[in-house]
Amino acid sequence: MGIVLQTLLTKWLNQVVNKEKDFSTEQKILDAARRVFFQKGMAGARMQDIADEAGINKALLHYYFRSKENLHEVIFQQAFGTMMPKVAEIFGKEGAFEDKLRAFVDVYISMALANPFLPMFVLGEMHSGADSIVKKHFLANMQQLPFHKIRQDIHDAVKRGEILPIEPPQLMLNVMALCLFPFIARPLFQTINQLTDPQYDKLLKARKKEVANFILRSIRP
Amino acid sequence: MGIVLQTLLTKWLNQVVNKEKDFSTEQKILDAARRVFFQKGMAGARMQDIADEAGINKALLHYYFRSKENLHEVIFQQAFGTMMPKVAEIFGKEGAFEDKLRAFVDVYISMALANPFLPMFVLGEMHSGADSIVKKHFLANMQQLPFHKIRQDIHDAVKRGEILPIEPPQLMLNVMALCLFPFIARPLFQTINQLTDPQYDKLLKARKKEVANFILRSIRP
DNA sequence: GTCTATATATGGATAGAC
DNA sequence: GTCTATCCATATATAGAC
Known part of the structure; x- marks a missing residue:
């Protein structure tokens, strides 16, 4: 004892x-x-x-x-959790659509700046791991994440005339694309534009405003 | 004999x-x-x-x-060649910037529709293969691709007041992001929005117009 | 809990018959 | 050119000492 x-x-x-x-x-x-x-x-x-x-x-x-698979499972779940739930805290609440969109873009790009490889990891594993165990566990958890709130928010904003007509999934794609793609395509883009590491980092930080403005100019009536 | x-x-x-x-x-x-x-x-x-x-x-x-590496090299080169050189045929020529942008978006999304896994393959291999042989061969070839023409084209369009002021690399990122991200993030997005395969395919096709209009609304003076 | 040594499985590559 | 059989390196996983 x-x-x-x-x-x-x-x-x-x-x-x-x-x-x-x-x-x-x-x-x-x-x-x-x-x-x-x-x-x-x-x-x-x-x-x-x-x-x-x-x-x-x-x-x-x-x-x-x-096992390796076990360890990977833990890491993937953490990563996916870091990438997705932020969504819920922003949409489905009160406030102007423009404000929520700015907040979303800010949170998302901040997350990627803090974890530059996370987006590619999550999306990459979802491609290759189509059949793997990965999908099972998180597919269930994902269905109940409040993505319908975002769709509803966009739908309502359109109906109120707050933004120009657009299909909610299309806008969601556009927003996430503009936020995450620069991190996913960094090796390609940095080479293409012959930028140094600090230069590309600077470009990434500038995107917080760049992306929000780019989107809003496009959807504002 | x-x-x-x-x-x-x-x-x-x-x-x-x-x-x-x-x-x-x-x-x-x-x-x-x-x-x-x-x-x-x-x-x-x-x-x-x-x-x-x-x-x-x-x-x-x-x-x-x-060897496996050999075979992979051939496939990667083909893929990269399919993905990139299209650029040259469009920019750096005469014509309104808007027309060239529409053409670019159309060509790029068509390419991805014909090869849905190509974008993720190329970008994925560029992440993991940072040190590998992959980079050596194509880095040299890439430097001489006419990306400076695109940057110049954007720069000129801004200077002529044809489009709103924007850093060329930022616009290039926005365009490619909107074109390619839907293919890279398909497994995630289709699940999130609970879409069937045909539904997502339809959404992808709709993006040829969607993306071009989205961009042009944003950069038109 | 942490290590060394080892078992076992997998996968890239080769030898040699046809 | 194409096959079967085999080699060998690598990588995951376990056994057992400390």
Whole structure:
């Protein structure tokens, strides 16, 4: 019993001490896995890469997360959660459509600036993982996200004459395209336009205003 | 000598007969490889998948293309060539900016409709393949593609007051984003909006006009 | 919990018969 | 040119010592 108590105490201490600084092994693994998966995807990632990145060895990965697929599942769910739910907090509330759209664009581009590889990771895994386990779990969760609120919001704004007539899915596509595509196509575009890293970063930041204005000029009556 | 002659004759016959119908083994392999690589990327594709898809066996793949990397290189170059050079034929010529933009959007969306997985393949491989051989070969070729003509075209249109002031790279990003993103994000968007395959296809076709009008409303003085 | 060593599976590539 | 059989490197996963 003494041993058990000590074990629990130690674990509790580790949690308190480590979780603050994200230095727990589990957290180190998750951070490392995120970096590797984001850049190489499920198929391209190697457990060895993740272990190296975390400064541990492969065996420990399997100790914490039983398999590569398991670890990937966790990372994907986190990523998808980071990318999508922001939607709900903005639309379906009171306020002028223009304000909500500006807020949405700002939140979305900020999210991508903080996680530049996230959009490509999520969209990439949804292509290749059509049959994989990925789809099952999150398809269910996704159906109940409040995307209908956005569609309804757009529909209402059109009906009130607040914006020019447009199909809600088309506008949603346009907005997300303008926000996320620059991050997805960065390797191509930076090369095409012969821009340095700082130059492209600057361009990305400028898009918060650029995109919002571009859209609003187009849909304002 | 008789045997050599016969061999050449046979080869010539095969070329004439098969190339017409794309039934040559080499062509079957390329078509199969394209389908598999487009969906799974270099890392996710399996030589066995390609062999199955082509109706042959793995050994024959290596007979025609020495390695997986080789085969991938060919497919990537073709894909990149399909995606990019269209640019040159439109910009840098005479005509109203509005006409050129409509033409560009039309060509680009038509290309993607004909090759729905191509955009994601090219952009995906450019992310993961940052260090790979992929970049070397095409980086050189790309520098000399006439993207400066587009930038110049936009710059001139702004200066003439034909369109509202905008940074050329920003407009280029907006245009390509609106054209290509719907294909890249299809798995996500179709689910979000609970659309059937035919419904989403219809939406994609509608974007030829949708996108052009959306852009022009925004940049017209 | 963390390590080293090893088992097992997968997949790219080759050898050799036809 | 095309096949079957096989080699060999790589990568996931486990066993067992500390």
